[in-house]
Amino acid sequence: MKHIITFIKEKSLFFYLFIFFLFLLSFITINNFIMDNYWNYGFSYNIANGLIPYRDFNMVLFPLFPLLCALVIKIFGSKLIIYYIVSSLIATLTISFIKKLNGGKSLILLIIYFFLLFQTGGYNLLSILLFFILLYLELTKKNDYLIGLVLSLIVLNNQKMLVLLLPTMLLKDYKRILKRLMIFIIPFQLLLLYLSFNNALYSFFDYTIFGLFDFGNKNGHMTIWFVLELLMIFYLLYKYFKTKDISSLYCLCFQIIVFPIFDPYHFVLGLIPFSFYVFSGVGNIKKLNILFLFLILFNFTFKTIQLFDNDSISFNTNINHNFFLTTSSQNLNSGSEMLYKFYKEHNSENIHFFTGESYYYKLDHKLKIDSYDLLLDGNNGYNGHKKIMNMLKSEKDALFIIYDEPNRDTLYDQFDCQLIDYIMDNYEKVTYLGNNFYVYRIVN
Numbered sequence: 001m002k003h004i005i006t007f008i009k010e011k012s013l014f015f016y017l018f019i020f021f022l023f024l025l026s027f028i029t030i031n032n033f034i035m036d037n038y039w040n041y042g043f044s045y046n047i048a049n050g051l052i053p054y055r056d057f058n059m060v061l062f063p064l065f066p067l068l069c070a071l072v073i074k075i076f077g078s079k080l081i082i083y084y085i086v087s088s089l090i091a092t093l094t095i096s097f098i099k100k101l102n103g104g105k106s107l108i109l110l111i112i113y114f115f116l117l118f119q120t121g122g123y124n125l126l127s128i129l130l131f132f133i134l135l136y137l138e139l140t141k142k143n144d145y146l147i148g149l150v151l152s153l154i155v156l157n158n159q160k161m162l163v164l165l166l167p168t169m170l171l172k173d174y175k176r177i178l179k180r181l182m183i184f185i186i187p188f189q190l191l192l193l194y195l196s197f198n199n200a201l202y203s204f205f206d207y208t209i210f211g212l213f214d215f216g217n218k219n220g221h222m223t224i225w226f227v228l229e230l231l232m233i234f235y236l237l238y239k240y241f242k243t244k245d246i247s248s249l250y251c252l253c254f255q256i257i258v259f260p261i262f263d264p265y266h267f268v269l270g271l272i273p274f275s276f277y278v279f280s281g282v283g284n285i286k287k288l289n290i291l292f293l294f295l296i297l298f299n300f301t302f303k304t305i306q307l308f309d310n311d312s313i314s315f316n317t318n319i320n321h322n323f324f325l326t327t328s329s330q331n332l333n334s335g336s337e338m339l340y341k342f343y344k345e346h347n348s349e350n351i352h353f354f355t356g357e358s359y360y361y362k363l364d365h366k367l368k369i370d371s372y373d374l375l376l377d378g379n380n381g382y383n384g385h386k387k388i389m390n391m392l393k394s395e396k397d398a399l400f401i402i403y404d405e406p407n408r409d410t411l412y413d414q415f416d417c418q419l420i421d422y423i424m425d426n427y428e429k430v431t432y433l434g435n436n437f438y439v440y441r442i443v444n
Helices: 003-010 013-030 035-048 066-078 080-104 107-117 123-141 143-158 159-169 175-196 199-208 212-219 225-244 247-256 264-280 288-306 330-345 358-364 384-394 417-428
Strands: 312-314 327-329 351-353 399-403 428-434 437-441
Touching: 003 312, 003 428, 013 080, 035 066, 035 080, 035 159, 066 123, 066 143, 080 123, 080 264, 123 143, 123 159, 123 247, 123 264, 143 159, 143 175, 159 175, 159 247, 175 199, 175 384, 199 212, 199 437, 225 247, 225 264, 312 330, 327 351, 330 358, 330 428, 330 437, 351 358, 384 417, 399 417, 417 437
Parallel strands: 351 399
Antiparallel strands: 312 327, 399 437, 428 437
16 A cells, blocks of 8 residues: 555656546546536537527536637547547646645545536536636735636636635735736626627626526525535634635635535535545545545446446447547437438428437537527526527427427426427427427428
């Protein structure tokens, strides 16, 4: 055990390469079946292919991660694997900053949380990286202009992170506050110019700010995770008022990322900086870290073997598809091929997909995303359901591919199923494609 600890300590490059590939393989195999991955990848793919966020497709998050990932996609190719590589790099960089801050005391324990979190990559992982960079700059008393820039980036990545300005606003040195705020506003000015130039400014505010009222109403549910989150918040409040420790205040402010969805995924988001803070005061636990690492490897190996032993899972080897070198379910693949065949046979017509997996079906075959492809509650701006309903009613000649079965409410988490009901009640059924997919046409 001692030799293993010494090897990891001395071979930092090997350690980080190992962590990077472990994360990447996790994305490709056991954590490749969550739609959030396809949505986050899809936003970047859309931008890389010339679509303007908020104007050409709906997106409730601020645009930093999609813009950065779109740049990488533009350079290295549009495959889903590129998105996973970017997310794995972000996670590995985060581990390196945690190690800088606490010497790796709780490193492997935090990696376990990352694996719980690794249902999805994307903007939440970038928020965590920027948080630890910000904390590192604050604790090492780096340049205030640089801190202001990182503050700006973390808010541009997630609008809820605006609360991280609080530690800055509580500084007693007004010159330092001014330095940070001067730099903080510059990236926002550039973003507003970009959105104004592309006629997307109003829709940006609608989706990312005004629409949050709908999002909170539709998605905020009291769960055991809400109770656990409150306990963490009370603890961090207690520590801050007792010690005035800046780390506890930053970790407390970061808890806003959990709201308004109280589930295991969002709870772990808040748990990562909380655990960092708690374990910063604990003695050397490197042996425990090694034990946790072996548990991760065992669990990862077991789940991967279990996955590839499943006949319903396939590994995508078709280089012409965007999902090349990733795993997917046979059901999704067969549905994708069936819908694409129908789409090609009727490509002269106006066809819309009304399914929870529209991004998957379209991105796999490089089809253009439209405003109907992400119909989740709270994701369509203020009063979003009415907005989409008005769009439907204004359509003159279109085909709608819908998915319908008796228990679709449980299958479509957050999906606005009322829209499907409206189509079925008011439009003409054209054909049945199989696997519960139906085609409807507007009747004028």
